[in-house]
Amino acid sequence: MNERIPSFWGSYDHYQKQYLTADLSTRKYFRWQNGKNSLVLMDCPDLVSLKAFMTIGQYLRDQNLSAPEIIEADTESGFLLLEDFGDATFTKVLQNNPNREWEIYNDAVGVLVYLRERTQDHLPFLKIYDVDFGLNKVRQFLASYYTEVVDEQVASNVESDFINVWKDVLNIGLDSKKTIFLRDYHVDNLMDLPQRGTLKNVGLLDFQDAVWAPVASDLVSLLHDARRHVSIDLQKALWRKYLDAFPKGDHQEIFIAGSIVSAVRQARIIGLFTRKAKEAGDTRFLGQIPHLWNLLKECCQIEELKPVWQWFDENVPEVKRVVPSL
Numbered sequence: 001m002n003e004r005i006p007s008f009w010g011s012y013d014h015y016q017k018q019y020l021t022a023d024l025s026t027r028k029y030f031r032w033q034n035g036k037n038s039l040v041l042m043d044c045p046d047l048v049s050l051k052a053f054m055t056i057g058q059y060l061r062d063q064n065l066s067a068p069e070i071i072e073a074d075t076e077s078g079f080l081l082l083e084d085f086g087d088a089t090f091t092k093v094l095q096n097n098p099n100r101e102w103e104i105y106n107d108a109v110g111v112l113v114y115l116r117e118r119t120q121d122h123l124p125f126l127k128i129y130d131v132d133f134g135l136n137k138v139r140q141f142l143a144s145y146y147t148e149v150v151d152e153q154v155a156s157n158v159e160s161d162f163i164n165v166w167k168d169v170l171n172i173g174l175d176s177k178k179t180i181f182l183r184d185y186h187v188d189n190l191m192d193l194p195q196r197g198t199l200k201n202v203g204l205l206d207f208q209d210a211v212w213a214p215v216a217s218d219l220v221s222l223l224h225d226a227r228r229h230v231s232i233d234l235q236k237a238l239w240r241k242y243l244d245a246f247p248k249g250d251h252q253e254i255f256i257a258g259s260i261v262s263a264v265r266q267a268r269i270i271g272l273f274t275r276k277a278k279e280a281g282d283t284r285f286l287g288q289i290p291h292l293w294n295l296l297k298e299c300c301q302i303e304e305l306k307p308v309w310q311w312f313d314e315n316v317p318e319v320k321r322v323v324p325s326l
Helices: 047-062 090-096 098-118 131-149 156-173 217-223 232-243 248-280 286-299 303-315
Strands: 016-022 028-034 037-043 070-074 079-083 178-181 190-192 202-204 211-214
Touching: 047 070, 047 079, 090 098, 090 190, 098 178, 098 190, 098 202, 098 217, 098 232, 131 156, 131 248, 156 248, 156 303, 211 248, 217 232, 217 248, 232 248, 248 286, 248 303, 286 303
Parallel strands: none
Antiparallel strands: 016 028, 028 037, 037 079, 070 079, 178 211, 190 202
8 A cells, every 4th residue: 555544544453454466457455354353445546446336336235236335435545445255256166166166157147137137227327338448448459469479560551450340340249238247247256155145145346347338248258257268068058048038039139249249358358468467567367368369269250250350360360379478
């Protein structure tokens, strides 16, 4: 926290304080404990992000879902003291008991179905995932990965072709039913809370960047996880569970839109992991880049995304789809 301390520090000076983790943003997390009482401090210098966390968290709690309760807030300095969900992320559950995979993934998809049913009208506090939003995400690929493994300079025709193929598919994908898209809905940000009832047994974290987007966007974040391989069989079963909540006539539209949002996500994250490694020395996720390429290729099997994959074949041939040497 350096020189910044929360205004409520003095009320908790007798608590033991332990650094937990930092994510790929500027946020940091600390555990404050006093006997059996345990809280989590979120240090978030980005005040816009902090206020979005508060607003979206309240919305999720209003839907009777498990987003952390806010115990204390210092919105001028950028601190929130939160309910502590413990350490049982889905990632740790799967490491300790892989036989629970279907159970917890099924629960996570159940939350998405429920949230979509309750969130069918645009929430005014959410930005809209539009074409420009999507293009800004995929540009991360050109700016960081392409310039590192293909050519330090992106030729104007290469860039314009890249933008045009993505613009075309985004126009297709975004012309579909929408709901709240939490954006980081994956096993590192979902908590196993078995002592709570159905739906509330999934703890939700890291939702401050939520936007209004195609309905399957969080589903593909979960199934096309940048950090973990999800088997094709499990993906198919969970897609079926999700789609069964919609009229059959909507299924193809939902699948196509989800595949397009996922392809945008994979291209962006390839660039993001490269940039974080180069600029911040954070190489934790570089080894996931081959997995991300596989996910991107899988998404691009649908007809609507074939022009995107053709661009990759022509401009980033397979021999260049490597972990960058930084």
